[in-house]
Amino acid sequence: MTEKEQIGWKQIEQMAGSSGLAAMEELQKFSPRLAKLALEFGYGDVYNDDALDLKQRALITLSSLITQGDAGRGLAYHFRAALHVGLSKEEIMETVHHCSAYAGFPKAIHALFIFKEVLEEDN
Template sequence: MEKQAKNLKDISPDLGIYIIEYAFGDVYSRDGLDLKSKEIAVVSALTAMGNAQPQLKVHINGALNTGSSINEVKEVILQMSVYSGFPSSINAMNALKEVLLEREKHGINDEIGKTASKAKPTNRLKLGEQELSNLDSLQVERLKAAYNTFSPELVKFTLEYGYADIFSRDSLSKKYRQIATISALTALGTAQPQLKFHINAGLNIGLTETEIKEIMLLMTIYSGFPSAINGTHALKEVLAERMKNQNN
């Protein structure tokens, strides 16, 4: 980012100053979310948006520099195939490949990390239901009630690919998977119901209100204030619903 700020000196020095002062002075310096989590959030958001390849490479470097293994970064990118499609994941995986080659040339040997278990489930649909139920015990029934009659294939593919094939992979923690999903859906700004579900799921598996607020503040840098405001509003609604359910 500092290099990019310098490159702006002859065309827009103010933008370069704001990048350093706001992005890193105001936001990255906050301690509500650790740096590894922040970089996972940014890699997932930039992958999902798919329109900032140079910046994605900067933050892939950042993720590797702040404790993510190569396989963890791969998992974040792979997971985005569920939320922003295969083209965005292919482009981001190629960016990761380029970053790793550049780092190797500079003598940096990154940790490969845990490899996902290769065991093939005998019943992908059942496994997908289990994985989704781990996030919210009622969501499978909600999904079936909404779409089983109209588009049963959508239900099947959501459960089998999204949850059995992707979310069940054990080379990225459930915490980081929810951070990646919340940040990507916030950045995309087109899937408010799904964002609310994953905010709720994140709280269910141990993310704190503060950590999710920090994700939203981080997104002001990468997808803008409107997306961060909408994401914060979604968090506010989820917290109110959870409080109402606790009191009933």
């Protein structure tokens, strides 16, 4: 395992906890190459910077995924990560509401129902 991969695993644990680690392990079993790329670049480089804290990064990531409109499983993962780093349900809901003005209501509503499913599954 490379140093960047090790950093990536630590970042995932810090950002998303056990559910994040489980998701990456699942990806690693199915596609070791894509998992390595995500670990080294996504988490080993992009997330491994002190300019933004994890809450700020979570808001940016959610906004990006919501505006894409089709990030289903990834959006659910990052909703869980946002909760894990301390964003409240209300802050996440307001992020979705805010995105409706820029991404459109269909994408925001789709995201809201994914968030609803995450909350129901985790309770």
